[in-house]
Amino acid sequence: MIDIEHLRHINAGPAQKARERYRIGSIEPTSGVAPGFTQANMIVLPRDWAFDFLLYAQRNPKACPVLDVSDPGSHATLLAPGADLRSDLPLYRIWRDGRLAEETADATAAWAEYPDLVSFLIGCSFTFETPMAEAGIEIRHITDKSNVPMYLTNRPCRPAGRLHGNMVVSMRPIQASRVADAVTISGRFPAVHGAPIHVGTPEAIGIKDLAAPEFGDPVRIEPGEVPVFWACGVTPQAAVMASRVPFAITHAPGHMFITDIPDSAYHV
Amino acid sequence: MIDIEHLRHINAGPAQKARERYRIGSIEPTSGVAPGFTQANMIVLPRDWAFDFLLYAQRNPKACPVLDVSDPGSHATLLAPGADLRSDLPLYRIWRDGRLAEETADATAAWAEYPDLVSFLIGCSFTFETPMAEAGIEIRHITDKSNVPMYLTNRPCRPAGRLHGNMVVSMRPIQASRVADAVTISGRFPAVHGAPIHVGTPEAIGIKDLAAPEFGDPVRIEPGEVPVFWACGVTPQAAVMASRVPFAITHAPGHMFITDIPDSAYHV
Structure with a gap:
């Protein structure tokens, strides 16, 4: 695995272009989009649930390999400088009390409901x-x-x-x-x-x-x-349902966050 | 990496014998002891610090690869059923306000000061x-x-x-x-x-x-x-010092926790 600090010079144009399309409302499954750039699952939870989830991920690393965690209240990630996690995925799911409440192309409004949301980006096959x-x-x-x-x-x-x-x-x-x-x-x-x-x-x-x-x-x-x-x-979405988590934002299955990180960074 | 659920049949006699020696007070660096069984660094923190530390580990995975995290208040680990994390390492360090307060062969007394300690076991070279x-x-x-x-x-x-x-x-x-x-x-x-x-x-x-x-x-x-x-x-001990963490228990450098997990489980 390569320290992402070493990857600042990578030209991530195809990833950035895909995110720009999604930001203005384009919706599509992302398999095959921007090939060579790492895609990520996302789950966003209130700070009160963040330790439970990070521990769940640590205990289930095959299913939940964590690539990055944002600071509470932030919607940025080191994996794609300049990206906005609230709008740069093609499709989101909003969960309330463990039930799917809404699918939306822009999670900005839902995100504003909590001041301390923590975003987890998780590796994708x-x-x-x-x-x-x-x-x-x-x-x-x-x-x-x-x-x-x-x-x-x-x-x-x-x-x-x-x-x-x-x-x-x-x-x-x-x-x-x-x-x-x-x-x-x-x-x-x-x-x-x-x-x-x-x-x-x-x-x-x-x-x-x-x-x-x-x-x-x-x-x-x-x-x-x-x-x-x-x-x-x-x-993680199965855990949100089974555990009746009060509030969560996730990607819609197959509609991932496209990072600026080349796939080769995660090769061991 | 192999799911530890598949490793229940492994004969971990040499690891168990080493832990028994340390439990009754033997002190030695563990490099070369019980060869073939994975050794781990340890840091134990109050629940209030657990998310910060787990996030620190996630953000610095080369230095802090987490192998297991105990539930708050527990001194057990899946990596060595029957082991007692309070006494089964050869030498501990007790930290107060970011300073080394004590080295001891048995951390049971220090452990009793907090009801909700969370133990992190971290991979060792x-x-x-x-x-x-x-x-x-x-x-x-x-x-x-x-x-x-x-x-x-x-x-x-x-x-x-x-x-x-x-x-x-x-x-x-x-x-x-x-x-x-x-x-x-x-x-x-x-x-x-x-x-x-x-x-x-x-x-x-x-x-x-x-x-x-x-x-x-x-x-x-x-x-x-x-x-x-x-x-x-x-x-993590450098972070305890630099960040003036109020209370922590760690292994003494080089004096590791010996698990029942064969090294080959962590081979990719």
């Missing part, structure tokens, strides 16, 4: 899709221009304070002959979920129907392909 | 010494049966809340022909400080005299060897 594609592994949801399918599993996360919930996973169908390569390549990126948590047998982790993901879109599974499951940064 | 030695790289402080030398650098950590301070590094002299191997091997263990932060030129990071480390013992540097510097889990 889109980061290792670029090197997987470069290795000739087809990423089906990119081919088909859809959102990655995500499933709520039966695997409980390790609780922290008032937070508990099950792990959410993303799924990519991979040809059996390339599963080992997909494991190896993603395993080099532990800060963005790393290697899969499960290969094959969806029913063993509580997934009854691959065609009915809880988040995102279903994808084609071709003959000879195995469903491969990675821990997913939508896991 | 001793973990990658075993694979480095297996690759034929001499670890000088093990050869010479001394404590590893540690230095306070001029490199500020990224602050978090009330916490600030400079990075502490450990140093190992490495033959120039083996520096690349030492980098590669340690880089495979990002959860225990990973690759070095600096190779050669100690003065560039504010180290005036290699023979006068702030913590631990000086070591011989032979002709053809280069001083190699790794981020060190004593960095």
Whole structure:
């Protein structure tokens, strides 16, 4: 992993352009957008919940690898100087008492409800899709221009304070002959979920129907392909629901924050 | 990195025996003890300081890679079921208002002063010494049966809340022909400080005299060897001092908590 202090000279034009589009209202899933720049899940909580969440993330690092945490009341991040976390994601979800209250392209109004919100940016598996594609592994949801399918599993996360919930996973169908390569390549990126948590047998982790993901879109599974499951940064949203968190702002699944940090920074 | 849930069957006899010795009062630096089992730095803080510290660790992951965090008031850890963090380290330091108040082989009395202490266990570079030695790289402080030398650098950590301070590094002299191997091997263990932060030129990071480390013992540097510097889990103690933290319990430098987790669990 490279210290982001060393990355100030990187030209992050494609990432900045994408954020500008989202700031003025464009909405799209971000898989395949600004390739080579790290994308992040986001969850924003009142300061009173910040320790519980940071501990939840520490105890569940495969699902919740933290890339940056803002100071209370700030909407800035070191990962993209000049970005505004209130408006630079394509789509947000506002949560009240553990329920989805609203989806919006601009969270500025919701953000103003609390003076001390803390933003957590969490690694996203889109980061290792670029090197997987470069290795000739087809990423089906990119081919088909859809959102990655995500499933709520039966695997409980390790609780922290008032937070508990099950792990959410993303799924990519991979040809059996390339599963080992997909494991190896993603395993080099532990800060963005790393290697899969499960290969094959969806029913063993509580997934009854691959065609009915809880988040995102279903994808084609071709003959000879195995469903491969990675821990997913939508896991905090499952915790918000299960734990009835009073207030939270998150990204909408698949609609990520695009940072200025090159994917290679998270390669070990 | 392997989920510790999968490690329940490991025979951790050598780690347990070392902790039992320390529990009844034996004192020694732990480098080379119970080889193959992960060792950890420790810092224990009142609940009121826990978010600041966890954020400090998140923002300075090379120096403060968190392996486990206890619940407030608990002195147990998943990393060593049955261990007692109050007594199972060989030597503790008790800090008051940012100053070292006491060194003791048993922290039970100090622990009783606060009802809500939170314990943080932090990765230790001793973990990658075993694979480095297996690759034929001499670890000088093990050869010479001394404590590893540690230095306070001029490199500020990224602050978090009330916490600030400079990075502490450990140093190992490495033959120039083996520096690349030492980098590669340690880089495979990002959860225990990973690759070095600096190779050669100690003065560039504010180290005036290699023979006068702030913590631990000086070591011989032979002709053809280069001083190699790794981020060190004593960095939290530098933050306790710089930030005048009212109360903290830590391990004494070099006198670590030995866990039941095999080093290989932190290999990526």
